[in-house]
Amino acid sequence: MTFSLERLHESHDVRTFTCGERSGAIEIDRYLHEFAIVEQAAGLASxxxxxxxxxxxxxxxxxxxxxxxxxxxxSPALQDLLPLRVSYAQVGGYLLGRLGVSVRYQGSDWGSTLVAAAIAKANQLREGGGGAFLAVDPKNDRLAHWYDELQFGFLALDPTGKSRRRVLKLG
Ligand SMILES: CC(C)(COP(=O)(O)OP(=O)(O)OC[C@H]1O[C@@H](n2cnc3c(N)ncnc32)[C@H](O)[C@@H]1OP(=O)(O)O)[C@@H](O)C(=O)NCCC(=O)NCCS
Structure with a gap:
């Protein structure tokens, strides 16, 4: 099945979208139903x-x-991924803040396809406005493991596992 990637627009009917009832999924639905279009208009997200x-x-x-x-x-681990040494405490990038696959399509690696699309989109944005990294904050250990299994190269920053943040170098 081929898919097209479209930026959210008023004409899209998002009301019936649901990614199920697993931990945190209701918030992913709710974001799309109630907040996505206004947050995008306010420049908070794409x-x-x-x-x-x-x-x-x-x-x-x-x-x-x-x-x-x-x-x-x-962090030193992220500094090591850059081609030059920089003295900044923080550097710019993008957060993959929400990700959801409809229950109708789950179980067929669509999550991986969407993460690949998000990485490609972040790389496009990088061309126009800079940004060195793509970060994601998985909501639980299972999802953190899911990101690791995708093998896109997301790096777990905290060896203790207390923070589940994963970061990928763009470019
Ligand atoms: C995560 C997601 C995008 C992956 O979609 P997919 O590629 O179709 O893969 P699946 O739905 O088969 O899920 C992959 C694995 O993650 C697990 N998983 C999915 N969402 C989960 C959640 N919120 N909490 C815990 N585990 C979850 C599934 O149980 C499955 O594990 P299994 O292989 O051991 O059965 C999709 O399951 C989804 O939309 N989940 C609900 C929304 C969500 O949690 N989004 C946050 C992503 S950071």
Missing amino acids: VWLALDKTSTLAPCIVGYFALSPTSVRL
Whole structure:
């Protein structure tokens, strides 16, 4: 199945989208239903929908992700990923703040496809406005492990596991 990636727009019908009832999923639904369009208009995030154009009904939402500008603390491990030494405590990047796959499409690696699309989008944004890293804050240990299994190169920053933040170098 092919999909198209579209920036969230008033014309998209997001009301019936649901990514289920696992821990935190209701918040992912709620963000899309209630906050995404206004936060995007306010410049807080850029929200992208993957649409199944082969759906016999109206284009169906496979999933979505939201990217926001952020700053990332430059730990020694992250400094080592940069091609030069910098003296900044923080550097610019993007936060993959929300990610959800519709229950209708879960279990077929659509999550991985959307993370790949988010990385590509962050790299495009980097071309226009800079940004060295893409960060994600998985909400539980299972999801943190899920990101590690994707093998995009997300680095777990805290060896104690207290912080679940993962960071990927862009470019
Ligand atoms: C995470 C997600 C995008 C992955 O989509 P996918 O590629 O279709 O993969 P699956 O739905 O099969 O999930 C992959 C694994 O993650 C687990 N998982 C998914 N969401 C989870 C959650 N919120 N909490 C804990 N585990 C979760 C699944 O149980 C599955 O584990 P298993 O292989 O041991 O059964 C999708 O499951 C989803 O939308 N989850 C709800 C929203 C969510 O938690 N988003 C936050 C992502 S940081």
